[in-house]
Amino acid sequence: MDARIRVFTGHFGSGKTEIAINYALKLADMGKKVTIADLDIVNPYFCTRDERELFEKKGIRLVATPKELANAELGIIPLNTLTIFNDKSYEVIIDVGGDDQGAVALGQYNRYFQMEDYDMYFVVNTARPFTKDAHGVIEYIRDIERASRIKVRYLINNTNLSYETTIDDILKGQKIVKEVSQRTGLAIRYTTVREDLVDKLPDGIEGEIFPIKIFMLPPWRRDLE
Amino acid sequence: MAEKVLMKGNEAIGEAAIHAGCQCFFGYPITPQTEVAAYMARKMPKIGRVFLQAESEVAAINMVYGAAGSGVRVMTSSSSPGISLKAEGISYIAGAELPCVIVNIVRGGPGLGSIQPAQSDYFQATKGGGHGDYRLVVFAPSSVQEMVDLIQDAFDVADIYRNPVMVMGDGMLGQMMEPVEFKERPKREIPSKDSWAATGLHGRKQHHVINSLYLQPEKLEEHNKKLSKKYAEIEKNEVRYETYNCEGEVDLVVAAYGTVSRIVKNAIKILEKEGIKVGLIRPITLWPFPKKAFEEVTGRTKHGFISVELSEGQMVEDVMLSVKGRKPVYFYGRSGGMVPTPAEIAGRIRAIVGGEK
Numbered sequence: 001m002d003a004r005i006r007v008f009t010g011h012f013g014s015g016k017t018e019i020a021i022n023y024a025l026k027l028a029d030m031g032k033k034v035t036i037a038d039l040d041i042v043n044p045y046f047c048t049r050d051e052r053e054l055f056e057k058k059g060i061r062l063v064a065t066p067k068e069l070a071n072a073e074l075g076i077i078p079l080n081t082l083t084i085f086n087d088k089s090y091e092v093i094i095d096v097g098g099d100d101q102g103a104v105a106l107g108q109y110n111r112y113f114q115m116e117d118y119d120m121y122f123v124v125n126t127a128r129p130f131t132k133d134a135h136g137v138i139e140y141i142r143d144i145e146r147a148s149r150i151k152v153r154y155l156i157n158n159t160n161l162s163y164e165t166t167i168d169d170i171l172k173g174q175k176i177v178k179e180v181s182q183r184t185g186l187a188i189r190y191t192t193v194r195e196d197l198v199d200k201l202p203d204g205i206e207g208e209i210f211p212i213k214i215f216m217l218p219p220w221r222r223d224l225e
Numbered sequence: 226m227a228e229k230v231l232m233k234g235n236e237a238i239g240e241a242a243i244h245a246g247c248q249c250f251f252g253y254p255i256t257p258q259t260e261v262a263a264y265m266a267r268k269m270p271k272i273g274r275v276f277l278q279a280e281s282e283v284a285a286i287n288m289v290y291g292a293a294g295s296g297v298r299v300m301t302s303s304s305s306p307g308i309s310l311k312a313e314g315i316s317y318i319a320g321a322e323l324p325c326v327i328v329n330i331v332r333g334g335p336g337l338g339s340i341q342p343a344q345s346d347y348f349q350a351t352k353g354g355g356h357g358d359y360r361l362v363v364f365a366p367s368s369v370q371e372m373v374d375l376i377q378d379a380f381d382v383a384d385i386y387r388n389p390v391m392v393m394g395d396g397m398l399g400q401m402m403e404p405v406e407f408k409e410r411p412k413r414e415i416p417s418k419d420s421w422a423a424t425g426l427h428g429r430k431q432h433h434v435i436n437s438l439y440l441q442p443e444k445l446e447e448h449n450k451k452l453s454k455k456y457a458e459i460e461k462n463e464v465r466y467e468t469y470n471c472e473g474e475v476d477l478v479v480a481a482y483g484t485v486s487r488i489v490k491n492a493i494k495i496l497e498k499e500g501i502k503v504g505l506i507r508p509i510t511l512w513p514f515p516k517k518a519f520e521e522v523t524g525r526t527k528h529g530f531i532s533v534e535l536s537e538g539q540m541v542e543d544v545m546l547s548v549k550g551r552k553p554v555y556f557y558g559r560s561g562g563m564v565p566t567p568a569e570i571a572g573r574i575r576a577i578v579g580g581e582k
Contacts, residue, residue, distance in 0.1 A: 013233055013402055044256045044340050045400040071340050071562075073256055127231040127404070129240070130267075161231050161404040218401050219564040220487040 003119040005084065005092045007106070009148065010123035011131045011140045012098025015158040017048050019123055019192055020095035022212040027091050028058045035083070035090040038064035039105045041075045042097030046216040054215070061090065077105055085112040099140065100147035110149045121189065122152040124180065126159045126173040134179040141184065154189035155181055157206060167200050174206055181206075227406040234369045235399040238302065238328055238392070239264030241376035244407050247326070248297040249275040251288035253307060256340040257396035258330035261302040282307040286314030286327075293323035294435035296422025298380050302328035304396070305346050306337060308354070315389055316355025320437030322421075322452075324383035326376065327361075327391045330399035333562040341562020342396030344483060347539035350393050351512040358449050360456045362390040362463060363511040365482040369403035374410065375509075381413045386459055387421075393511065395535055397484045397564065459513055466515035469493070471504035471522050476578045478504040478522050480532040480544045482511065484564075489533055491567035492574065501578050511540070519547035528577055529553035533570055536560055 006023065008016040017040070024036040036055060038048040049064035056062075063078050064070070084092045096102050106113075122144070124137055131137045141152055159165075159173020170193060181188050188206040195211045232240070238261050242250065250269055252262035262278065269276035275292075279285035285301050292299040303311060308329045318325055331346045333339040350363045362382055366372040372394060379390040423433045439445035467486075470493055471478060481489045486507040493503045504526070506518045519530070529552035532541035541556045548554055557573045559565045 013231070013236075043400075045342075045396065073340060125231060127229070129230045129232065129236075132230070161229055162402060164229065164404045218397060218484070218487070219566060220484070220491050222566050 003117040004088065005094065005116065005118040007094045007096060007118055007120040007150070008123060009096045009103055009120060009144050009152070010098065011125075011128060012042065012102070013128055014098065014123040014125045014131065015160065015192070016098070016123045017046065017095050018212055018214060018216060019121075019156065019158060019210075020093050021048060021051060021215050022192075022210070024055070024060050024093045025058060027093070028060050032091045033089055034093065035061040035063060035087075036093045036095065037078070037081060037084050038062070038095050039077060039081065040095055040097035040102060041077070041105050042099070042102040044071070044073065048095045051215055077108075081109070085109065085116065096148070100143040103144040103148035106148035106150060113150045118150065119154060120148075120150055120152045121154050121156050122186070123156045123158050124173065124177050126176045127161050127169060132176075134176055134183060137176065137180045138184060152186055155186050156190045156192055157188060158192045160194070165194060165197065167197065167202070170197075170201070178206060227408055229404045229406045231402055232369060232405050233260055233400065233402050234372055234394065235260035235330065236264045237369050237373050237405050238376055238399075239268065240407065241373040242300045242326065242380070243268060243272070243274075245377040245380040246298050247274070247300050247380065249277075249288075249292040249299040251277050251279050251285040251292070251299070251301050253279050253282045253285050253303065255304045255307045257332055257342070257399045258302050258304045258328065260399070261328060261330070282310035283314065286311035286318075289325050289327075290314055290318050290321070290323065293318060293325040294321070294423050296418035296424060298324075298384075300326040300328065302330065304330050304332045305334050305343070308346065308349065312349075312355040315361065316357050316359060317437050318389050319355070319359035319361065320357060321435050322387040323389070323435065324380075324387050325389050326379045326383055327389055328376075329391060329393045331393060331395050333560065339562045340396070342484070342535060342564060343560060343562060344395050344485065344535040345537070345539065345560060346393065347511060347534070347536060350391055351514070351543070359452065360388070360459070360512060362386070362388060362459060362513070364390065364392045365509060365511050366392065366394055366398065367483050367486045367507065369398065369401065370405045372398060373405050373407060377410045381415060382463060384415045384418075385413065386455055388455065388459070393483075395483050463510060464513045464515050464517070465509035466518045467507040467509060468518060468522075469505040469507065470502070471506065473525065475502050475504040475522070475526050477528045477574055478506060478526045478530050479574070480506050480508070480519070480530060480540060481534070482508050482540065485533055485535060488565060488567050489570055492570040495567055495571040496574060499575070501575065503574055508540070514543045514547065516547040519544060523548055523551050526552060529555065531555040531557060531574065531577065533565070534558045535564065
């Protein structure tokens, strides 16, 4: 049974935001009441809060810095973040900024995480230079756990080279994520794959295959997809 | 072939500089380029090179001045307001004829402006920025891979001409992630720095002096003439641009650089389906500006040219200078961090081709 609160963390640029958005949409499609919280205090561009209209359309509640302050760079946490812990009728997705600097945003909510079970996912993309081997990934897991004061429960293999991703890349990533899993005891919960690649996946993929749609598109691709 | 990795533009700038042999990086954080400094802070000490976060942009550029004077490869990066602060130092570096690489990941202005992408520093980069008769070579990549390649080329061009080179990208290029590889770059012949670098006497009697002060007008004019000659040489040898869909007769030619050129390419594809043929000239060097590319197509473009920019109209002036009044030059721009979509640009082009001026 999944915990009501799901936290997505990982190294900067690992794909947390895309997965968080897709996860929220999946839960909403299943008819659940969903809140997505954008606690990213690191990234100035390509954030969950940019998809405000999409969430409104899908009836997903967004906890995020209001639009007029979204570019203020004050490292601020939205005022209504506590609703994710208080209102237990909602399924909750928390999108956290990358690295330990981003995970710091979670630390202040420690007593709430102690009161209620949560699933913290660690998203891995081994095509990123600092997480290209198990050692690098484990270092980030430790840093993020220290900064967030909560524990990772599951790994997600999100190895990709954006629009150039091949099945081979995903399998290469899987090998490294498996090694991380063996060394840390953390289970691989999902392998996230762009929708159009799902049919090409071979057998033996670790965890559940989670097809994702890409939302953080650069402007030249926006009218075309 | 090197293995591909997925990197944010700003990180890729750092790694590219390391590959190019950058020995020192001096910086100061500012969005949307902070990841350059963060990457260098993490990597440079591990490989025995220098990373230093200065107390200000002014300090950082003067550290660059010092390191460049000693002949090492050195880089700094900033975003628009930070480049304004560095302008004085850039002028001194150009005056003292020192090589260095300066990165500007441009945000909206003027003043503090915003943190969203813009191209409104075109004038600053190509028409001065700092004081005095100097020129900055300005590279404008349009993808993360091209940024990697141009950063490496920038170090070569800086060394060959003993001149600062700027690599300028809008905020989108700094923040977006794309697959990149760090290829072996074609080697250019780099002149020895022994005749000018301030590295100690080494048995010589005369010090090498790094200087931009010429109190006698005759001497300063002589220095200015020498610089002019160098700039003419750069204009002759270093112009870079890409043309796209410009063959034969065309309805309109777009001038666009950086990420805007990628939006324009998709606008061109939309219009192609409607039977409207639109070409693109993408300057890769903003200075020296690819005037010849415009001259070459002037006779073949029915409705003339349009400059599309993330500004209120800056590069459009260089397009006009290149076209010399022979054909109309239109402009379309978004600013303040707003970025047009392919459909939006296609709409503007459709209107011009349809007779609306």
